[in-house]
Amino acid sequence: MKNSNVEEGLRVNRRRFTLAALAGSAAFASSLMGETSSAHASPKPVSSVLDWNLDSKTIIDLSHVQEHEMPVDPALTLPTMSFFAHIGQGEGAYWNLENITYTPHTGTHMDAPFHVNSGWGSIETLNPALLFGPATVLSITVPKGMYAISLADIKAWEEKNGQIPLGDAVLVHTGHDRYWPDKKTYIDDGYPIFSKDAAEYIASRKARYVGMETISPDGPNTDAHQIFMGNNVLVVENLANIGEIGKKRCLTIGTFPNIKGATGVYVRLLAVVDK
Numbered sequence: 072m073k074n075s076n077v078e079e080g081l082r083v084n085r086r087r088f089t090l091a092a093l094a095g096s097a098a099f100a101s102s103l104m105g106e107t108s109s110a111h112a113s114p115k116p117v118s119s120v121l122d123w124n125l126d127s128k129t130i131i132d133l134s135h136v137q138e139h140e141m142p143v144d145p146a147l148t149l150p151t152m153s154f155f156a157h158i159g160q161g162e163g164a165y166w167n168l169e170n171i172t173y174t175p176h177t178g179t180h181m182d183a184p185f186h187v188n189s190g191w192g193s194i195e196t197l198n199p200a201l202l203f204g205p206a207t208v209l210s211i212t213v214p215k216g217m218y219a220i221s222l223a224d225i226k227a228w229e230e231k232n233g234q235i236p237l238g239d240a241v242l243v244h245t246g247h248d249r250y251w252p253d254k255k256t257y258i259d260d261g262y263p264i265f266s267k268d269a270a271e272y273i274a275s276r277k278a279r280y281v282g283m284e285t286i287s288p289d290g291p292n293t294d295a296h297q298i299f300m301g302n303n304v305l306v307v308e309n310l311a312n313i314g315e316i317g318k319k320r321c322l323t324i325g326t327f328p329n330i331k332g333a334t335g336v337y338v339r340l341l342a343v344v345d346k
């Protein structure tokens with residue numbers, strides 16, 4: 072794997088994020104970049120910079136609620152929340168305060184490359200804008216149980232819908248999210264994963280990230296994780312509602328906390344769809 076390329080490619084440029092490369096949409100990105108590159112330009116209202124009329128858009132939440140009871144791999148710890156202060160209980164108790172613990176690979180989350188290779192980047196090295204930009208919605212019909220989505224499955228979709236645009240995120244819709252939160256049907260009875268050639272093809276389209284409705288793109292190994300993240304394709308797992316997008320392409324918006332050294336992080340991902 073190209074460790075140094077991964078490190079370079081994923082490293083955050085703190086002065087200016089490369090939205091043009093990320094977002095794929097040159098006009099969209101250049102309007103943003105233009106704002107930041109001209110120190111003397113008077114600020115435009117956000118609506119004109121983005122040319123968005125949100126009344127004409129539907130916003131779809133692609134994230135599950137993160138809570139204590141979720142279907143997770145038995146090796147993982149479920150999140151906990153414990154309150155150590157309650158308003159009105161004790162002197163000077165003006166606040167409700169809790170501690171939250173969680174393994175990032177539960178719930179709707181993104182993996183860092185460090186999750187599958189100790190030499191690769193952890194969460195804080197990732198571009199915070201990578202979830203922001205165009206996405207292709209790849210709808211694949213899969214049999215129930217463990218099934219590796221193949222290159223032929225993707226090519227069959229492309230035959231009908233056109234090639235996945237370079238630089239798009241890829242949201243893979245199989246309908247598997249309908250089994251959430253039942254662990255037996257969501258995990259134990261099997262779920263769609265990715266064959267190596269399917270993962271390699273998505274990586275060859277320079278996808279910013281691949282989003283799926285399952286706990287993992289892999290079964291008992293890390294092959295697809297390695298292919299994706301070895302090629303700068305981030306992995307977002309346990310997504311919901313991709314089927315409600317109802318279009319072949321949309322915009323996604325999301326970002327994530329900047330947690331130093333973490334192997335993953337909860338994300339809140341939204342799809343923005345023309346009505």
Ligand SMILES: [Zn+2]
Pocket residue numbers: 175176180181182308335
């Ligand atoms: Zn994960």
